[in-house]
Amino acid sequence: MERITVTPPNAAENAVRVFLSGSTGAAVIIRPRLGGDGFAKPMWVGDIFAWGSDHQGIGHNPTQTGGYNSKLTSHRRYELPGAVWADINYSAAEPFDIDIVG
Structure with a gap:
């Protein structure tokens, strides 16, 4: 597993490219920074x-899944089996981490 920190340039929509293993277990975990209450300031993927x-x-593409909620206030895993790279569109006002697994 590799962890990268993303520092948004602004609170608008931005993108980050990640490189993955290409395995069937390839995934990313988006980790907004949690506060003392166990929740993060909202961000969107x-x-x-x-x-x-x-x-x-x-x-x-999770936005093509019925009922997908793009708002995150906690960690969320996105399965990307077979992917060797991915572009993740996000909107966040604060830095967050991405775990690259698989």
């Missing part, structure tokens, strides 16, 4: 565009 080693999309 929108489209996640992920690609495999053949430069083809792997077909997973």
Whole structure:
């Protein structure tokens, strides 16, 4: 597992690229910084565009899932099986961490 820290340049929509293993267990965990009450200031994760080693999309984008809630106040895992890189669109006013697993 690798952890990176993302410091947003502003509170608007931004993107960060992460590199993954390409395995069936590839995933990212978005970790907003939790406060003393166990919750974070809200942030949003929108489209996640992920690609495999053949430069083809792997077909997973959480915003295309019915009932998807883009607002995060705690940690959330996104499964990206077969992905070797992904662009994660987010909106956050404070730094947060991304764990790259798999």
